[in-house]
Amino acid sequence: MDTVRNYKILDCTLRDGGYYTNWDFNKELVHTYFKSFNELPVDYLEIGYRSSPMKEYLGEYFYCPIYVLQEAKSLSNKKLVIILNEKDVRPEHVKDLLEPCKDLIDMVRIALDPEYLGRALRLAEEIKKLGFEVGFNVMYMSKWKQYGDFLNQIKEVDAVADYFYMVDSYGGVYPQDVKEVINLVKERTKCKIGFHGHNNMELALINSLTALEHGADIIDATVTGMGRGAGNLKTELLLTALNASQGLKTDFNALSAVVDVFERLQQDHGWGTNLPYMVSGANSLPQKDVMEWVTRRFYSFNSIIRALYNQKEKVQDNQKLPLFSPAKHYSKVIIIGGGPNANLHKTAIKEFVRNLEPDTCIIHASSKNAANYEDIQVDQYFCLVGNEGHRLENVFKNLVNFKGQCVLPPYPRKMGTYIPEALVGKSFELSNIDFTNTLKDSHSALALQTALQLNAKEIFLVGYDGYQEKAITQLEKSLSDENEFLFTAFRKHSSIALSSLTPTNYKNLPVTSVYSYLE
16 A cells, blocks of 8 residues: 655656657657556646647647646546746647646646746646646755745745646756745745756755645656756656655556656666756856757867856856967868768878869868878868867877967857967857858858868868768758758858768768869
8 A cells, every 4th residue: 555645746757758759759759658657656748738830840748738638637646737838828828738738637747937926826827727737846945035026926825836846947956946936935825845856966855855745735856867967866766765765655667667768768868967957057157058069069078167167257268369370271171071081082082182282171060080191292271169178188199399380269259268378379259151151150151160260172071971870960950951051051142062972971062072072
């Protein structure tokens, strides 16, 4: 028999985990999820957002069309929950969004910035009229004391809310903070209190247990901690802890089954805490940027942490450089990327370059393959973005005799700047990147703009393979999509011929063979 408990547990894996999968999950995983939770002591399952149309692709569980809710209802014996983003939904939207959900879901939660609690109260009134339970997920609990109006308005939630959640958005509060905020809330409302803990500092479990100890009525968790940024309290960890400490009856076979499928997904997406997330949590800095930097770009942790401290101190980039203003121009430019083909075909590429001297230069978009071309007697330029300063130090063990020039994105650089000491006098920044308004800190954007600055008449790409393996990670897919976008933008902006000398999977990149140019 299940132990008697005076608190509820809500699992929000499909909703919070969508930040990694764009809210698309395969059917087999979803079925395993619902089947497993039917056997577990969890009261609510939050399965996604309901939202008005957005101007970007967001998947099934961001919109939760009715067929998704109907299927969930048929598969689950739990109370079902959806969440609204307060910033995107107004009271006049509620009827169209939620009336079709009646008899399918039990609770509607509102994710909100404390600054807009007044707006959320009006939203909640409309939701209550439709008969749903209402939860307020109030973000940034570590900064609540800075919002005087918000604290004064908390008493008004009694009329419209069933649960009032403290959300540790930055993942940096400590147990003492949890106690203080619970007391602060209890002084102002009789509403049931919830806690949603992020795991940047790996305090989500102790903070959640502290919340329960001091009167929280409901706790959020996700399978394997899957969730935005560093993620959340692990559902399996919470259930295991409560099973051991309170005798909470838990079917560990069911728990293991759902953990297994999400651990396989985790191998592709890599959620969980790391050093940058720890720094952002400890300093109450937003996770959105960190998630982008960690999951989609090859930035060093030093670069990320430098950027976080720049944010904290409200300063711009730490270093301004001389502008890149080359006196020499080249009719042909070879841009070398980091793909294996730049190494596989290096003999032919070097012969091709020698045949073109002296009207040719090399731009290394990535220095990954740069050592293969160190002996070529042409001018060479190195794009210094992301982790490249550190990579150059590893590629060229002795930078004292470095003959190239380094080119960096325009100032200020969001990630801050790291330049090896030996390259300080050989490093320059672009004044702008004018062929695209986005992705300006991309290796490819920097290389293409450098070619423009060098007055290239023809650009050859090498080592832009486009990830030719059959299975690629989400990170590789994102980087591939970025390059496709940049090639298209460049060709629209410029009449300069652009082609690849080595095999590529990029659909909008013309291909020639380096071997066709050789005698």
